[in-house]
Amino acid sequence: MRYKIKCSVCGQSSPSLLDFRCPSCDEPLCVRLHFDFEASKIRKSDFTVWRYAEFFPYVEEMGIVTLGEGWTPLVKFSDNTFFKLESLNPTGSFKDRGTTVLLSGLHELVKEAGGFISEDSSGNAGASVAAYAACAGLRARIYVPEDVSGPKFNQIQFYGAEVVKVSGGRSRVAEEAQKGEKGKFYVGHILHPLFRDGLRSLAYEVVEQFGWHVPERVYLPVSAGTLILGVIKGFKHLVASNAIETMPKIVACQTRQVSPLYHRFKNLSYTPPVKVVSVADALVSVNPPLLDLMDKRLMEVDGDAVVVEEDEIFSAFKELAGKGFLVEPSSAVAYAAYKKQLKNKETSKDEKTVIILTGTGLKTTLKPN
Ligand SMILES: [Zn+2]
Structure with missing residues (x-):
């Protein structure tokens, strides 16, 4: 096997x-x-x-379900700084890497059982699962919080997924999505191992696009943890296979409001806010089920964690847009963290750095001025 x-x-x-x-x-x-x-x-x-x-x-x-995801551009931003434009995936975020692998792996099984899939997300993951289900000819039911609106929610509905609104907070939405029902197969992106596994393709790509050289540092935003776990796994697989010699320094970037990994990693206590109101509205996991695993993996690879403030995120978002990169504010968190480390001399412009720009700014609800 x-x-x-x-x-x-x-x-x-x-x-x-x-x-x-x-x-x-x-x-x-x-x-x-x-x-x-x-x-x-x-x-x-x-x-x-x-x-x-x-x-x-x-x-x-024969089971592959693809919309052309992956092989996204790795663009040089300055001498040693590169952006990985995950925002250019088919539904506008890195989530498509996980979804293509997840649904390719199991859509036949669901169809054979005459079933449908369920997911809980009103954001990029919900949109991605809805799109790939449409492509696979599979029924999808997406559970969302009752007060949801905005471009990502519109996107989910345009792809033709059935939407169920749930009251009573984010964990209630997840419970409802997982609740047993005849023919229902839960494929929640946070928990499903195939989704997370699909994200290791990002590490393979970065290294291949660099001609089998390893960047010294990789910055990525962290919420539920699927991206960081997948990327670490991909690099570790390359090292274990002798395709590369060393791991890059993986830097987990979080917002002040949603920073459970940062606090755990630095041995600090974390009190989540009563309500998350960050401009980085895709980063919402104040109590992620994969926290122990993230902390363990980040330790094992000698990574680092950074927390950034609201004003730093907004100014990074505007700076990126001002250079032609319209990303979602949650993606700007990684660039803000890089700038913070530069300023604090925790990294330097000599280090070859990749910043993962996870999602497109075309879905943002922010208004200019
Ligand atoms: Zn067990």
């Missing part, structure tokens, strides 16, 4: 690609890889995530 799906805590194997929690202890599942990354197995003429199809062994060739 080239892979196993195992519990991140007790190690028990899970028999089904449809499982999203350990059957014994209910903790998150992870995909474990039992093969090396080999550059010779890349499909050089495929400019999507699926140029790495060989490295996602649980997906059958």
